[in-house]
Amino acid sequence: MSPLDLLVAAPLAFMVAALVAGQGGRWLILAAGPVMLALSAWLVVLPPGVAHLVGDWDLPLGILLRADGVARLLVPATSACFVAVALYAWHEFSPKAGAETARAHTFWPMLYLMWGGSNAGYLTTDLFNLYVTIEMVSLAAVAMAAMGSLAAGLQYFLIALVGSLAYLLGVALLASHYDTVDATLLAVRARPDLPTLMAITVMTAGLLVKTALFPLHGWLPPAHAAAPAPASALLSAVVIKLGFVILLRLWFEAFAEIIRPAAMDLLGGMGALAILYGSVQAIRQERLKLLVAYSTVAQLGYLFLAFPLIANAQNPAEPWAAVLVHAVSHMLAKAAMFLAAGLMLKAVAGDRISDLAGLARAMPLSVTAFALAAISLAGLPPSGGFTAKFLLLHAAIEQGRVVPAAVLVIGGLLGAVYLFRPLSVAFSGSAAPAVRAEAPLRVAAPLALASLAIALGFAGMTLIELSSVAAPPAVAGPVQAEPGR
């Protein structure tokens, strides 16, 4: 038995259980939560370099599972998100007064499907296997988005479908060309010829659409803003990350040797524009959830802004760690923020930022969760978000890159502008508005996630060490790397 298998098998087993249990499906989280957290912890403490082939069938035919730094950071964070979201949703997706609804029945199996799919994606090195995991996650994501707005869900569905097909087209070319779709083998075999470049291009384009990098982000804000709070949290925190992780695997592992610096700069430039555009849009929003959704557009930009910084670094391990820490802390903080926003908006029965007036008095815990998440998202210390932006800014300045450095600074300030606006409204007024009392169990979910995002700020060294476990050569260690050839 290995956590590499169980982290995928267990959620799928829980999915089956939830489907069979029907109305009682929500109770399963009480078992699934501890099990998955324990498995994640097991994964983190595995000795470095643990990897095995499914069914012992050798490459190039078989599928390799691996506990690298990416998985060791993202799997536990994903588990934390799912557990917290599930605890929050436990109340929201419950059968009410005997009249069970479709959502109370279907949310839980889909949650586990998404969970299993995410874990499977983080752990595998097989590009076709990744296609299947993308679809596992997308399927659940589309259905969750459709719970809020069918129209937005349908738009998301069609875009995601084309994105996955673009990715699949690349996989098809690679499989035919190299007779393997394993990233570790491709890293050795890949040559910079037309089919390979074509494959990289279409795969990247498809994944960027799914990751919603500016200017391919159009579908994200309506879908993420309309969904019910737990679904929004999962969509913004977890779903987006899978496409990004696959991009990391492609750009820094499978094709690290053949991707040119100009391509890195292109992605970095799109990231920079995403930060600026997403932040400005977030500032302009009047509805809280749209603000948070545009914040996702902006925050994703940082992940890509880091690409050229990693590729050109003297010591790529640091920006590499930064980008993973950013992914993890964004995951935690964004899930926390959507859940906190959901609680607050539900309490005031509105959706506008101006509806939050006085909530710092009436719902101090929810506002605290929102504020802690905001600190991490704006990259203010002490938080995981700060650690990530600090390392990125450090790398940008060290490399003398003015534009990324400026964007990092401006993005942080714009982030503070849009994130402190709802807080400011929450602190306004002198009388506490009459709202329903906070349910301690539900508040605990965003509070725990946001606190984790803050706590990451104190664990910088541990995170950097974890991120470097089994890291691909292109991003490993202080050895002078020669990227771009």
Add this chain to the structure above:
Amino acid sequence: MMLSAPLVLVLLPLIPAIISFALPERLAAWRNAANLVAATVKVGIVADLLRQVRGGVDLEWRYTFLPGHDFLLRVDTLALLFVSLSVFLWLVTTVYAIGYFGRGPNLARFFGFFNLCVLSATGVALSGTVVTFFLFYELLTLATWPLVVHNGDEKSLRAGRIYLAYTLAGSAAFLVGILWLKALVGSIEFTAPPDLSAVPPLTLTLIFVLCVGGLGVKAALFPLHGWLPTAMAAPAPVSALLHAVAVVKAGAFGIVRMIYDVYGIGTVAELGLGPPLAALAAFTILYGSLRAVMQDEIKTRLAYSTVSQVSYILLGASLIGPFAVIGGLVHLVHQGIMKITLFMCAGALANRLGIKAVTDLDGAGRLMPVTMAAFSIGALGMIGVPPVAGFISKWYLGIGGLQSDAAWVVAVLAGSSLLNAAYFLPMLYRAWLLPPPERAGFRELGTTRDRMLVLPAVVTAAAALAAGVFASSSFSPLTWAKLIAERGYLQ
């Protein structure tokens, strides 16, 4: 030693912070007790540290925060100067805040964030590396914001927005500066100034401008002072401790660190950075005083006075001569004690008599003689009348100016003193010599709460007087400032 003294000192306010956040309003008495006990314990710890450090003990707590960036808390003489000031004033302000608020709304939140501010200010003081300093400096911003918007009205929300805009932009510039410097010369500890000789002068100057610009925001250096007067929308205890002491001093303290412990006097002189900064500080001194004269609202007048007075510290630091340094450092303490006295008195007047404008001060001395006496001592000190502490600062600054061949400093000091007199003396005149408007029977020290509101100001006023009268005693701020100068900057 598991629990290092610097770490304990920094983290101690966390205990009352958590207690304050957690306790419900009906247990307010317990909350007050926790705050007072913690503040008193901290004074005790600092007193002990003062003794140890005087004897040459060096305490530090270090932990690797990120590769190449240590999180370092270090007790040195300069750190202790700032820490002593803040713990003393913390205790006083805690008493004052309890008296000021009584049982108002949101006090749990207020005391919680108040403690986080003290934590940050102590951290700023004890930081041993630039990055540690930055962390606490930024934390200070975050912890202060809820206090600025405490009242929740449109005015304080606007103040909060402006405050964040200024300070976050400032710290962003500061962060860029320190990371740039780090990229050039490696990690920067205050005790071991980096070797800057290999860095081009233009780059060094740019980095200096970024850092001092960033720190200058909190120090309210012209033209970065805009947030301070609007931030006076906050309740009086907040203005008192944070805006007269913790926040603005954190900026000034940071600039002192930059000049003396990061760049070093030699490099600053070589780059010719002293005179422009001194000129800017001098301009801020005069500008702040001029604006103060024009204000009618007492708190805003005091705020502009702060803008002016904090720049005395910068003036002293940028003149780079032994007497000027001592004058600047000692003013860090003196200005803090005097300004907090003024703010606490202003708060008491507003709280009890509803006096907010200078023109309402008529006869206030007769209604609240104790408060106004304290206020007068503070005001006279600010003007620089001997033997109040402010005189000592100005004296040393003046001599320092002459030493550094900058005789214009004396002119600036004289001009500023005149302006100080111009905005303080009319207030004293109205309060003591004009008749009060008709008021029902009013007892200044009627209840315990009244006493908690008024007596802290008396204590600080007495301290301001003592710091001046006993300036040459071995425990005075002046002596300590001299010790810092001897140990650190005058070899």
Add this chain to the structure above:
Amino acid sequence: MTATFELILCVMILGTACVALFVRDFLTAIAFFVVFGNLLGLAWLAMGAVNVALAEIAIGAGVTGVLLVLTRSRLLALGEEIACGPARPWLRLGAAAACSAFTTLLAAAVLSIAPGDDLAPVVDGLMPRIGLDNPVTGVLMAFRAYDTLLESFVLLGALVAVWSLAPPAAWPQPPVALRMADPAALNVAGSFGRLLLPVALVMAAYLVWVGSDRPGGAFQGGTVLAGGFLLAAMGGAIGLPRSDDPRLRWALVAGPLVFLAIGLAGAATGRFLAYPDGTAKALIVTIEYVLAFSIGVTLALLVAGPPARAGTGP
């Protein structure tokens, strides 16, 4: 001769695809899409990929075609037109230009890849270890069983996702009735369905059975089964189940669950999804039967759509 046949086949594939995409009337489009799918099946046959040909005809053309027809009639019943959207001329031109350029690049890339069955020897070398003769089943159920396992959950997840779309009042009613409205048609379909369901069952079982040695397998068998269920439902021979029916739930999860359980049993004795020596064939056939049954039920319900309020239908 073969080349000519293949050339004509390819031209027809492209032609039917064009019509299916761009013809104004959507029913015509669907008809051409089904023809297109069948032609693709022929192409796969021409390539000697009988397994894929079966899957393409049954699933790609068959099930997808039925889905499109049913959805079309639902939309028409709601009064919605499915016109060939009047895209702006410049958009059409731009799209055509961009897609031509993309196609050219893609074609060039394809041309520079040498075709070849380089992995076939590897697969053949491994086949004796699992005791099957159909190498495609070997890849699907052993060498890349992990993909197939996850895929079975994708199918299950798709049904759950479709169910999640049920209107609040409709849960847990059965999907929209597929029973034909015209009594004469119903009569014909009814007898047809009654006749065909057992045939489908037998055929599905046969497909799965031969799948281990010759073309066929769980997915193809499951699709045939689904077809049988659907025809029977259209003819009123069987009713569609309520979505909270526990028997239905077990039928849906049985395949994926057995697959997962056998995979985990492998993990307990050695490696996840590894079959102990000598048991491979038996285990694979077991999985395939249960999986085919679950796939049949799942596909049939996927086609039927989400639970609906009584009385709504095409």
Add this chain to the structure above:
Amino acid sequence: MTVPAVLGHLFPLTGAVLVGLGLCGFITLRHPLRQLLAVNVIGAGIFLILGGLGRGEGVTDPYPQALVITGIVVSVALTALGTAMIARLSEDRRAAGSGPDQPKDQDP
């Protein structure tokens, strides 16, 4: 480019053209159901590329065959979800248009 090369790549080239056609359809067509059909054409094209390039002497490599079968099943699953969403959206739109008496889609 020689004639034999094209003939040897006949199916994958057809696949490439199908991908282009499908993409063009996806961009220009407005109705989601037609877009879904276009997506299926793209998918068929990709499978044809994958299978056609795995074609050896006489038979096709079982490895790409297995990938294609997996791909076809995933694709039908997604198509089913897509058609269900399109139909439900249409129902909702009609309900919204025909009057407020119809229960709106809302949070449970």
